[in-house]
Amino acid sequence: MMWDIDLWREMDRLRREMDGLFANYGRVSGATTYPLINVYDDKDAVTVTAELPGLSKEQVNITFTDGVMTISGKVEPLARAKNMTVVRQERAEGEFEKTVRIPTKVQQDKINASFSNGVLTIRLPKAEEAKPKTIAIEAK
Amino acid sequence: MTTELEKREKQEVSSTAAEQMNHSGPAYSPDVDIYSSDEEVVFAVDLPGVGKGDVSIQIDETNTLVIKAKNSQKEPEGIVIRQYQIGDYYRAFQLSDDYDKDKVSAKLENGCLEITVPKKEAAKPKKIEIKA
Numbered sequence: 001m002m003w004d005i006d007l008w009r010e011m012d013r014l015r016r017e018m019d020g021l022f023a024n025y026g027r028v029s030g031a032t033t034y035p036l037i038n039v040y041d042d043k044d045a046v047t048v049t050a051e052l053p054g055l056s057k058e059q060v061n062i063t064f065t066d067g068v069m070t071i072s073g074k075v076e077p078l079a080r081a082k083n084m085t086v087v088r089q090e091r092a093e094g095e096f097e098k099t100v101r102i103p104t105k106v107q108q109d110k111i112n113a114s115f116s117n118g119v120l121t122i123r124l125p126k127a128e129e130a131k132p133k134t135i136a137i138e139a140k
Numbered sequence: 141m142t143t144e145l146e147k148r149e150k151q152e153v154s155s156t157a158a159e160q161m162n163h164s165g166p167a168y169s170p171d172v173d174i175y176s177s178d179e180e181v182v183f184a185v186d187l188p189g190v191g192k193g194d195v196s197i198q199i200d201e202t203n204t205l206v207i208k209a210k211n212s213q214k215e216p217e218g219i220v221i222r223q224y225q226i227g228d229y230y231r232a233f234q235l236s237d238d239y240d241k242d243k244v245s246a247k248l249e250n251g252c253l254e255i256t257v258p259k260k261e262a263a264k265p266k267k268i269e270i271k272a
Contacts, residue, residue, distance in 0.1 A: 034147035036224035040216040047216045051188035051224055054252030075145070078184050078254075084175035091171045091186050096145040100221075118188040118251020119213055 034092045035071065035120075039100060043132050046102055046124045053118035054091075062113055062122060064102075069122065072097040104130040149223075153230045167230040170207070174233075178265050181239065185253040187229055189213030192248050197255060199241040205233045207253070238263035 040047040050071055052060060060073040074095045105127035113122045151169040173184040187195065187209045194210040209229040235241070239257045246255045 032146050032148060034145040036147050036150075037221070038215075038219060038224060038226075039221035040218045041220045042216065042218040049213075049216075051186075051251075053186040053188040054184075054250055056250055078173065078175070078182070081173070081175040081182060081184070084177045084182065087174035087176050087181070089173050091173045091184060092145050092147050094145050115250075117191050117212075118186075 033098055034075075034096045035098060037071075037098065037100065041104075043126075045126055046104060046106065048100055048122045048124070050098070050120045050122075051118065052115075052120050055118065057115040060115070060120060062120075064106075064108060064111060064124075067103070068099055068101050069124070070097060070099045071120070071122075106130070150225050150227075152225075152227075165227055166225070167228045168225060169231055170209075170229045172231060172233075178259070180256055180258045181235075183207075183233070183253075183255040183257075185229075185231065185255065186251070187211075187248070187253050188251040189226065190229065190248070190251055190253075195246075195248055195253060197244065197246055199235065199244065203235040203237065203239070203241065205235055205255070205257070207231045207255070209253070 035050040035052050037048055037050045040049075048069065048071075052073075052075075055073065055075065059076070060071065063070045063072075072095075075091075075093050077093050102124055106124040107127055110125045111122065113120060115121075152166045153169050171186045175182045175184075183205075185207060189211040190209040191212055194212060196206075196208045198206045198208075200206070207229070211226055211228050213226050215226055235257065238259050240260045241257070243258050244255065246253060248254075
Protein backbone atom coordinates (compact mmCIF):
# COMPACT_ATOMS: atom_id res chain seq x y z
CA MET A 1 0.00 0.00 0.00
CA MET A 2 1.26 3.41 -0.99
CA TRP A 3 0.35 5.36 2.13
CA ASP A 4 2.28 2.90 4.25
CA ILE A 5 5.58 3.84 2.69
CA ASP A 6 4.78 7.53 2.67
CA LEU A 7 3.85 7.45 6.33
CA TRP A 8 7.18 5.89 7.33
CA ARG A 9 9.09 8.31 5.16
CA GLU A 10 7.17 11.19 6.68
CA MET A 11 7.86 9.95 10.23
CA ASP A 12 11.53 9.57 9.48
CA ARG A 13 11.68 13.07 8.05
CA LEU A 14 9.94 14.43 11.14
CA ARG A 15 12.30 12.57 13.45
CA ARG A 16 15.36 13.94 11.66
CA GLU A 17 13.87 17.42 11.75
CA MET A 18 13.25 17.16 15.47
CA ASP A 19 16.77 15.85 16.15
CA GLY A 20 18.14 18.79 14.23
CA LEU A 21 16.10 21.29 16.20
CA PHE A 22 16.98 19.96 19.58
CA ALA A 23 20.66 19.59 18.73
CA ASN A 24 20.84 23.36 18.40
CA TYR A 25 18.66 24.30 21.34
CA GLY A 26 19.88 21.42 23.46
CA ARG A 27 20.67 23.26 26.64
CA VAL A 28 17.31 24.30 27.99
CA SER A 29 16.76 23.37 31.59
CA GLY A 30 14.22 20.56 31.93
CA ALA A 31 10.83 20.50 30.29
CA THR A 32 9.22 20.38 33.72
CA THR A 33 11.24 23.21 35.26
CA TYR A 34 9.19 26.30 36.10
CA PRO A 35 8.43 28.35 34.08
CA LEU A 36 7.46 26.51 30.91
CA ILE A 37 8.83 28.26 27.84
CA ASN A 38 8.38 28.27 24.08
CA VAL A 39 11.15 29.28 21.70
CA TYR A 40 10.55 30.71 18.23
CA ASP A 41 13.13 31.33 15.54
CA ASP A 42 12.41 33.41 12.46
CA LYS A 43 14.79 35.11 10.06
CA ASP A 44 15.13 38.30 12.13
CA ALA A 45 14.98 37.20 15.75
CA VAL A 46 14.78 34.47 18.34
CA THR A 47 11.77 34.90 20.63
CA VAL A 48 11.38 33.20 24.00
CA THR A 49 8.02 33.25 25.76
CA ALA A 50 7.38 32.09 29.33
CA GLU A 51 4.19 31.67 31.32
CA LEU A 52 4.56 33.44 34.68
CA PRO A 53 0.99 33.99 35.87
CA GLY A 54 0.53 36.20 38.90
CA LEU A 55 3.99 37.74 38.65
CA SER A 56 4.69 41.37 37.83
CA LYS A 57 7.65 42.58 35.80
CA GLU A 58 9.46 43.70 38.96
CA GLN A 59 9.51 40.10 40.21
CA VAL A 60 11.33 38.65 37.18
CA ASN A 61 15.03 38.93 36.30
CA ILE A 62 16.46 38.24 32.87
CA THR A 63 20.16 37.99 32.15
CA PHE A 64 22.12 37.15 29.00
CA THR A 65 25.71 35.93 29.27
CA ASP A 66 27.78 34.06 26.68
CA GLY A 67 24.76 33.08 24.63
CA VAL A 68 22.86 31.76 27.63
CA MET A 69 19.69 33.49 28.73
CA THR A 70 18.49 33.04 32.30
CA ILE A 71 15.03 33.83 33.63
CA SER A 72 14.80 33.86 37.42
CA GLY A 73 12.63 35.11 40.24
CA LYS A 74 10.33 34.03 43.00
CA VAL A 75 6.65 33.11 43.04
CA GLU A 76 5.29 34.50 46.29
CA PRO A 77 2.45 32.74 48.08
CA LEU A 78 -0.93 34.49 48.02
CA ALA A 79 -0.67 37.08 50.82
CA ARG A 80 -4.29 36.94 51.92
CA ALA A 81 -4.24 33.16 52.16
CA LYS A 82 -1.59 33.21 54.90
CA ASN A 83 -4.03 32.40 57.69
CA MET A 84 -6.29 30.19 55.63
CA THR A 85 -6.44 26.41 55.29
CA VAL A 86 -4.92 25.02 52.10
CA VAL A 87 -7.54 22.85 50.42
CA ARG A 88 -5.70 22.35 47.14
CA GLN A 89 -2.32 23.49 45.89
CA GLU A 90 -1.39 23.04 42.24
CA ARG A 91 0.27 26.35 41.42
CA ALA A 92 4.05 26.56 41.59
CA GLU A 93 5.49 28.53 44.50
CA GLY A 94 9.07 29.46 45.40
CA GLU A 95 12.30 30.49 43.72
CA PHE A 96 12.94 29.55 40.11
CA GLU A 97 15.71 29.74 37.52
CA LYS A 98 15.52 28.64 33.93
CA THR A 99 18.21 28.80 31.26
CA VAL A 100 18.06 28.67 27.48
CA ARG A 101 21.09 28.56 25.23
CA ILE A 102 20.54 30.77 22.20
CA PRO A 103 22.45 29.13 19.32
CA THR A 104 22.62 32.18 17.04
CA LYS A 105 24.51 35.42 17.45
CA VAL A 106 22.21 38.15 18.73
CA GLN A 107 22.45 41.92 19.10
CA GLN A 108 22.77 42.00 22.87
CA ASP A 109 21.99 45.70 23.19
CA LYS A 110 18.73 45.24 21.30
CA ILE A 111 17.21 42.43 23.41
CA ASN A 112 13.84 43.54 24.67
CA ALA A 113 11.31 42.00 27.03
CA SER A 114 7.65 42.67 27.62
CA PHE A 115 5.15 41.26 30.07
CA SER A 116 1.46 40.94 29.32
CA ASN A 117 -1.23 39.04 31.27
CA GLY A 118 1.37 36.85 32.94
CA VAL A 119 3.20 35.99 29.71
CA LEU A 120 6.80 37.14 29.35
CA THR A 121 8.06 37.69 25.79
CA ILE A 122 11.78 38.20 25.18
CA ARG A 123 12.85 39.14 21.67
CA LEU A 124 16.50 38.67 20.77
CA PRO A 125 17.24 40.26 17.36
CA LYS A 126 19.78 38.28 15.37
CA ALA A 127 23.15 39.77 14.54
CA GLU A 128 23.46 40.74 10.87
CA GLU A 129 25.87 37.88 10.16
CA ALA A 130 23.42 35.35 11.59
CA LYS A 131 20.55 36.36 9.32
CA PRO A 132 19.91 34.25 6.23
CA LYS A 133 21.32 35.75 3.04
CA THR A 134 19.81 35.54 -0.37
CA ILE A 135 22.46 35.11 -2.99
CA ALA A 136 21.69 36.57 -6.34
CA ILE A 137 22.65 34.54 -9.38
CA GLU A 138 24.29 36.64 -12.01
CA ALA A 139 23.49 35.99 -15.64
CA LYS A 140 26.51 35.64 -17.89
CA MET B 141 22.07 24.88 44.91
CA THR B 142 18.35 25.05 45.39
CA THR B 143 16.11 22.33 44.04
CA GLU B 144 14.41 23.23 40.78
CA LEU B 145 10.88 24.45 40.95
CA GLU B 146 8.74 21.99 39.05
CA LYS B 147 5.92 22.72 36.64
CA ARG B 148 3.86 19.93 35.15
CA GLU B 149 2.72 19.83 31.55
CA LYS B 150 -0.63 21.44 30.73
CA GLN B 151 -3.56 19.04 31.02
CA GLU B 152 -6.05 19.05 28.20
CA VAL B 153 -9.68 18.93 29.33
CA SER B 154 -12.20 16.39 28.00
CA SER B 155 -13.84 17.14 24.67
CA THR B 156 -17.28 17.59 26.27
CA ALA B 157 -15.96 20.33 28.49
CA ALA B 158 -14.11 21.90 25.59
CA GLU B 159 -17.26 21.84 23.48
CA GLN B 160 -18.97 24.02 26.06
CA MET B 161 -16.47 26.71 25.21
CA ASN B 162 -18.17 27.15 21.81
CA HIS B 163 -14.72 27.41 20.43
CA SER B 164 -12.49 25.30 18.26
CA GLY B 165 -9.19 23.90 19.45
CA PRO B 166 -8.33 22.16 22.71
CA ALA B 167 -8.95 23.75 26.11
CA TYR B 168 -6.62 23.27 29.07
CA SER B 169 -7.15 22.78 32.76
CA PRO B 170 -5.54 25.68 34.64
CA ASP B 171 -3.58 25.15 37.87
CA VAL B 172 -5.67 26.14 40.89
CA ASP B 173 -4.99 26.76 44.58
CA ILE B 174 -7.94 26.69 46.97
CA TYR B 175 -7.87 28.24 50.44
CA SER B 176 -10.66 28.25 52.99
CA SER B 177 -11.49 29.96 56.26
CA ASP B 178 -14.57 30.25 58.49
CA GLU B 179 -15.64 33.22 56.39
CA GLU B 180 -14.94 32.32 52.77
CA VAL B 181 -13.23 30.18 50.15
CA VAL B 182 -10.63 31.62 47.77
CA PHE B 183 -9.67 30.17 44.40
CA ALA B 184 -6.39 31.28 42.78
CA VAL B 185 -6.43 30.28 39.11
CA ASP B 186 -3.41 30.57 36.78
CA LEU B 187 -4.64 31.91 33.44
CA PRO B 188 -1.53 33.10 31.59
CA GLY B 189 -2.39 34.94 28.36
CA VAL B 190 -5.89 35.88 29.50
CA GLY B 191 -6.91 39.53 29.62
CA LYS B 192 -9.70 41.27 31.47
CA GLY B 193 -13.05 40.66 29.81
CA ASP B 194 -12.02 37.24 28.53
CA VAL B 195 -13.03 35.33 31.65
CA SER B 196 -16.44 33.98 32.52
CA ILE B 197 -17.30 32.72 36.00
CA GLN B 198 -20.66 31.07 36.59
CA ILE B 199 -22.33 29.20 39.43
CA ASP B 200 -25.30 27.17 38.25
CA GLU B 201 -28.32 25.86 40.18
CA THR B 202 -26.40 22.75 41.24
CA ASN B 203 -23.72 24.96 42.87
CA THR B 204 -21.11 24.16 40.24
CA LEU B 205 -18.55 26.92 39.81
CA VAL B 206 -17.48 27.02 36.16
CA ILE B 207 -14.45 29.02 35.02
CA LYS B 208 -13.94 29.61 31.31
CA ALA B 209 -11.28 31.84 29.81
CA LYS B 210 -10.19 32.81 26.35
CA ASN B 211 -6.45 32.92 25.72
CA SER B 212 -5.47 35.90 23.60
CA GLN B 213 -1.75 35.14 23.55
CA LYS B 214 -0.37 35.79 20.07
CA GLU B 215 2.11 33.21 18.93
CA PRO B 216 5.17 34.24 16.88
CA GLU B 217 6.22 32.28 13.79
CA GLY B 218 8.79 29.49 13.68
CA ILE B 219 8.40 27.35 16.82
CA VAL B 220 11.60 25.44 17.74
CA ILE B 221 10.89 24.41 21.34
CA ARG B 222 7.43 23.91 22.77
CA GLN B 223 7.05 23.27 26.49
CA TYR B 224 3.56 24.65 26.79
CA GLN B 225 0.47 24.63 24.62
CA ILE B 226 -1.58 27.74 23.99
CA GLY B 227 -5.33 27.38 24.29
CA ASP B 228 -8.42 28.40 26.20
CA TYR B 229 -9.03 27.33 29.79
CA TYR B 230 -11.84 25.43 31.45
CA ARG B 231 -12.29 24.23 35.02
CA ALA B 232 -15.26 23.41 37.23
CA PHE B 233 -15.67 22.89 40.97
CA GLN B 234 -18.58 21.69 43.07
CA LEU B 235 -19.43 24.00 45.97
CA SER B 236 -21.39 22.98 49.05
CA ASP B 237 -24.68 24.67 49.99
CA ASP B 238 -22.83 26.66 52.67
CA TYR B 239 -21.60 29.24 50.16
CA ASP B 240 -23.41 32.35 49.05
CA LYS B 241 -23.33 32.28 45.26
CA ASP B 242 -24.84 35.77 45.01
CA LYS B 243 -21.84 37.38 46.66
CA VAL B 244 -19.00 36.03 44.54
CA SER B 245 -16.24 38.50 43.72
CA ALA B 246 -13.26 38.11 41.42
CA LYS B 247 -10.21 39.97 40.18
CA LEU B 248 -7.74 39.24 37.40
CA GLU B 249 -4.19 40.48 37.69
CA ASN B 250 -1.16 39.51 35.57
CA GLY B 251 -2.91 36.41 34.27
CA CYS B 252 -3.92 35.15 37.73
CA LEU B 253 -7.59 35.06 38.67
CA GLU B 254 -8.67 35.28 42.30
CA ILE B 255 -12.25 34.27 43.10
CA THR B 256 -13.74 34.81 46.56
CA VAL B 257 -16.93 33.01 47.58
CA PRO B 258 -18.22 34.00 51.05
CA LYS B 259 -20.01 31.58 53.34
CA LYS B 260 -23.70 32.12 54.04
CA GLU B 261 -24.27 33.82 57.38
CA ALA B 262 -26.04 30.72 58.67
CA ALA B 263 -23.05 28.54 57.80
CA LYS B 264 -20.46 30.65 59.62
CA PRO B 265 -19.34 29.32 62.98
CA LYS B 266 -20.98 31.06 65.92
CA LYS B 267 -19.08 32.12 68.93
CA ILE B 268 -20.95 31.13 72.06
CA GLU B 269 -20.45 33.26 75.10
CA ILE B 270 -20.08 31.38 78.34
CA LYS B 271 -22.04 33.10 81.06
CA ALA B 272 -20.75 33.06 84.55
